[in-house]
Amino acid sequence: MTKSTGKFFILDTNILLHDPLAFLNFDEHNVIIPMVVLEELDKIKDRNKDVSREARVAIRSLEEVLKEATPEEIVAGVPLSRMHGEHKANGTLAIFPDYQLEQTDSMLSLTENDHRIIQAALEIQRERAPAGVVLVTKDINMRLKAKGAGMKYVEDYRTDQLIDDIRLLTKGFYKFEGDFWSQVGEVKTQQEGRDAYHTVSRELLPQIFANEYIIDSTNNFAARVEAYDNDTVTLMDLGVERMMSYGAWGVHPKNIYQAMALHALLDTSMDMVILTGPAGSGKTFLALSAALQMVVEQGIYEKIIVTRNTPEIAESIGYLPGTEEEKMAPWLSAITDSLEALHRHDESMESSLNYIMKKANIQFKSLNFMRGRSIQNAIVILDEAQNLTASQLKTLITRCGENTKLVVSGNLAQIDSYYLTAVTSGLTYIVERFKDYPGSATINLNGVVRSQLAQFAEEHL
Known part of the structure; x- marks a missing residue:
């Protein structure tokens, strides 16, 4: 394999089953897929499983990039710009012939596919030093084994991860400490039938989302966001007592x-x-x-x-x-x-x-x-x-x-x-x-x- 710029990312089979076009999400870096991964995809594509579709899509997508390349080019790395569609990948895609590897003195048996992938990653890490070589897998145990075997960089596939801490996940409501109205300055109220709508300053609710509920710790106020812009937020007043009286099929809420x-x-x-x-x-x-x-x-x-x-x-x-x-x-x-x-x-x-x-x-x-x-x-x-x-x-x-x-x-x-x-x-x-x-x-x-x-x-x- 020839030298090239950027990092090298080695993909496990579960990455392509999770996202068949994952190899296009590494920007200018180089993606390497061990031969054993193609073998596993081939076995999965004909099974009566939901993931068989993802395996087939991954195989067809890989073929689109590599179909006109020579065997030497496939091993060296084929430009991902050959792949049609909207993507920003301008690195390369290569297939690593891991079947050529010989059993080393390590405890990793090459009869197991996971171990073959790790062994391939270790060999690429040795060949590509000092460039960064990263094994990407969603298998937590495989990440541990790879680290123990000597891989410097092992990561999960995080392209579709939108937050880093689950505590940051939106709850769908915002709870004010204390009484809501005591913290409100100017307010404009409009009555439409039985519903009242309050328009307050956006400064009161700087991080707001559509249909987010607003409550306070005194259990005296409950509303839902109806509309907002850069300056104001319009809340539909729901009323705590009215909400607690809701019923469906004989069921009533036990808390707010x-x-x-x-x-x-x-x-x-x-x-x-x-x-x-x-x-x-x-x-x-x-x-x-x-x-x-x-x-x-x-x-x-x-x-x-x-x-x-x-x-x-x-x-x-x-x-x-x-x-x-x-x-x-x-x-x-x-x-x-x-x-x-x-x-x-x-x-x-x-x-x-x-x-x-x-x-x-x-x-x-x-x-x-x-x-x-x-x-x-x-x-x-x-x-x-x-x-x-x-x-x-x-x-x-x-x-x-x-x-x-x-x-x-x-x-x-x-x-x-x-x-x-x-x-x-x-x-x-x-x-x-x-x-x-x-x-x-x-x-x-x-x-x-x-x-x-x-x-x-x-x-x-």
């Missing part, structure tokens, strides 16, 4: 955070509502009660579609009996638990559940088979979204058609994916991307209402 969530869920102008918060804060319960209210009682939507991430579904769903809805049941027990809780006082709970399932047209769908659909006149509830990537969430969001409301819920403290953290989760990504979108609202449900036991566990364990 649930009241804000219920207000957003019942607002038909909101195309998407994102609910975050700890286990037991009422995310799924509120989403389902609002959905039943708007489908059965108000007739605004025709059906409820419930889906969630099921990591092992590609391997195990086929072995479960019944229809797709019945196969999905083990992963959607949180929904059935909530349905039972909503009707636990009925004379015949089982009859009530069967009636509601039919009346509300509740459908359990696998997220893996949502691609290609166009969902109309429905409420879509996506549960456990913290385990999804940004691209997986994009797949679902772009399925939503006319008169469809999407409710996304998740707990960033309960991520099960090997490759995601709280700051790289797709849930975090869409919270930041949609925080100023006029058709969405985000609410962080602060507080556990499931039970005293659950609250104590959340706070002390």
Whole structure:
């Protein structure tokens, strides 16, 4: 491989599955893909898995850059400017023939693909010294092994990471300490029907977003941002008592955070509502009660579609009996638990559940088979979204058609994916991307209402 300028980034297979065009996001630097990565992509592309599409897209994109290059040029590095489309990559793309490597005295066995990638990275680091060589992988354990084997620079893929600290993630509301009105100077109030709108100085709320809720610590004021410019902010006065009196399918909020969530869920102008918060804060319960209210009682939507991430579904769903809805049941027990809780006082709970399932047209769908659909006149509830990537969430969001409301819920403290953290989760990504979108609202449900036991566990364990 010839000498060139810039750093050298070696990509693991999971990077190209996470973002098939990731090799275009390293600006003027040089990207190297070990041969074993191509072997893994080849094995994945024909599997009956959601990631098989990403593998095929990555292979086709790599082929577009390398198709006219000679074998010598591919090893040396082909200019990424050959790739058509809007991108700023002007470095090179190379394939490293790691199959030529011999087993060294290290503890890394070349019979394992991860070890072959690390061994390739170590060899490139030796060849390219003193230039910077970086191994990029989303596998946390692989990053640890690479460091232990001698890699100086090992990083996660952070191109789609919008914040560096999860504490910086917007909560969807701003809480004033003390009384709100005592901190307001000049205000202009306009009455429209039963709603009052207050226009205050932008200096009072310098960092504001569309549909952000405003509350104070005295629980005497609650409002939502309706509009803003460089000088002023217009707030719709909601009233704490009025918000706490909201109800949906017999459910009433237990705190101001649930009241804000219920207000957003019942607002038909909101195309998407994102609910975050700890286990037991009422995310799924509120989403389902609002959905039943708007489908059965108000007739605004025709059906409820419930889906969630099921990591092992590609391997195990086929072995479960019944229809797709019945196969999905083990992963959607949180929904059935909530349905039972909503009707636990009925004379015949089982009859009530069967009636509601039919009346509300509740459908359990696998997220893996949502691609290609166009969902109309429905409420879509996506549960456990913290385990999804940004691209997986994009797949679902772009399925939503006319008169469809999407409710996304998740707990960033309960991520099960090997490759995601709280700051790289797709849930975090869409919270930041949609925080100023006029058709969405985000609410962080602060507080556990499931039970005293659950609250104590959340706070002390």
